[in-house]
Amino acid sequence: MTVPAEAAEAAQVLRTTTAVRTRSALLLERARAGESRWFAVDDDALAVAADDVATLTRTRFPDLDIPLHSRWRHFEAGGVDRRADLDALLDGADSRERVRAMIDLTVISVLLDAGAGADWGFVEDGVRYTRSEGLAVASWHAFLAGTFSSDPGRPLQVDAAALRTLTVDHLAAQLQVSPANPLVGLDGRVHLLRRLGDALADQPEFFGGAGRPGGLFDSSSAASGVVDAHDLLAALLTSMSRIWPSRNMIGDVPLGDCWRHDAVDGPGLTAGWLPFHKLSQWLTYSLIEPLRWAGVTVTGVESLTGLPEYRNGGLLLDTGVLRLRDPADAERAWTPADEPVVEWRGLTVALLDELAPLVRARLGADAAQLPLACVLEGGTWAAGRAVAQQLRGGLPPLSITSDGTVF
Template sequence: MSQQNEFVREFSQGEVAASILRSTVAVRERCGQLLDRARVGHSAWFTVDDGRMRAAAAEVAAATRRHYPKLQVPLHSRWRHFEAGGVDRRHLLEQRLGDAPLSARARAMIDLTVVSVLLDAGAGSDWKYVDAASGQTYTRSEGLAVASFHAFTAGMFSSDRLHPLQADAEGLRSLVTDRLAEVLQASEANPLVGLQGRAVLLRRLGEALQEQPEVFGDPGRPSGIFDWLIGAEGGIPHSADVDAHDILSQLLVSLSGIWPLGTSIGGVPLGDVWRHAAVRGDADSDGWVPFHKLTQWITYSLLEPFTWAGVQVRGIERLTALPEYRNGGLLIDSGVLQLREPEAANTVWHPGDEIIVEWRALTVALIDELAGLVRSELSLSEDELPLAAVLEGGTWAAGRELAQRARDGRPPLQVHSDGTVF
């Protein structure tokens, strides 16, 4: 067989594997395999104490009541972080947009969402952002949200001075790391973990937008996916609807090449998908565990801009819990997950290390189960408290609060971050 034919054959196998792994069905199934394995004592890293699940659910329910006393819990979304300090930044953006049509407003909000989420990874415990507009100081996810909001409204991600309220291919491709550091107020005295990785990620986003005009249009904007999915070029159809997983699937295909740490099969980039020898699957997907954390976080955060534009979004329940250190930390700090070797907490791990792959997989699988217990604690149905609201109410907040009590906010396991996984 010629080298060219061999390449075609391998590429085809890679595409088949990628299509299997670009699904939340695969995320849940593979993560479930590792939970079943850990429960019978076959994990080298963790034991599972199911007797602690009720206590963990009580922590989540208590956090939910504190944050949402009326139990009217919104979806987990980057837009909650834009509300930091009690400031309605959606309203501020709408004021800036003036009398722009609904479709143009949706595109601006989608551009902002995608860029802001890609900047939202662990900031580290030493970084802070001072909001000149309010005088308030923010840290972690809220600080990154507020900083990215101001950068966006200042036109930092647009190449068109006449249209600053957008992100486009050229504006992102030309992003200078030092300029990003400046707007994020990052410095030696105010260190931000993974700054370089965030800048690379946005530049790669710009390249992906430019390379796919059929999806992202010209000049290539993240919000092109809105037009691609619902056909909004001439205005938003009154009957517009979309499945949440279709948003995720398109993002997984279109943005698959932007991840600096991304893995691949047969030359096909997979993104946030990692090896674990104990996981079984079809064809070349065998031995791989998909998570797609940041892409799912983008999807969760796009649900409201789509809805605000009058689009009915279906199938939200198909998305999974986000396997990051707040949700995963909740499970360790509540005692549901226990390290076989406590000294593992003192090691700095990498995203592809087996212990981290397992931690993230167990997080996805266990939070699916925990969600039912939280609803029971709050006497709410799944319709009243979907998984996206459990995360918001919820597991993320409770994980942060437990970490604050235990370690001044630091996660229970240390992961070397380039700003694109955690």
């Protein structure tokens, strides 16, 4: 029988980026030694990937003034200054309410940001946006319309009461979903948001009496003017791990985006578990700018890892850094729990850490000028998308059956 205290201690170990990095690096070391069942590593191809990323980064940001990898980049889709529109709508709100509203928006939009599928899009003013940009623009408009607020007089918020009663039909209407415009994982997204509503309501120590994601501003050290990025991630993982639908648990403690791989070692109950916390880290990256706009100093951003999703991971497969031992595996449909997907994601984390300094060298920048968050934005995510578009019309190199909550 798993002792509750031991389960909680193991979960805390797995809710660290140190665990993400060190365990991913072990898988990379193993793959380089030829011990992986699924992947071979071509270290010479890292130079090819670095060349591609550096070239695209220089094209997109000639002056190397690169913003952080963040959901707020997608809110800029089409060159539209949507933040200015939100600022105008929040005119008259005090500084704390403004940052709470931006946190509310960021949280809801990031949680909706999983693979949309190739057939869905969102139309704004005659322009059709797809994939991550489409979901960003769609969630932006849903937020402005008060979809996630239970108070008609305060539409620009997200609260527990509204999320707990959210229906598939209501969200579908806001995201322009129809038989002719199908969104992958719609039901999964609604279930995720409803579980978020329960978490908001049950934890006033994190989210305040109103049960708002923006309550994190008041419950964290951010309200004092300084917050560490890893502390922010830890608060998100502690308060939100319960919302994820995976059955990955130690005892009765939910682990979230943390998966089994028999080759991963670790002490005690953590053995065999490989954590990623992709959406939670994406959310942490995406909260940095709203906090900075509110005058908060965010430290320790470099502790966060690269994001193990299909754009970054796809770049590594498509440039030959990773090679499937059995090419037929590219034709199969996998789930996030399948070992090759877990390993692909772990290898992605570890290789992004090795790719970043190669990209910096090609651009003549150091880690202070070009932290990992900027390499991702510059960067690896865009390069992965570009090569996927060239090779497969945008589809990833591995087919993942998505419920809208991981990929």
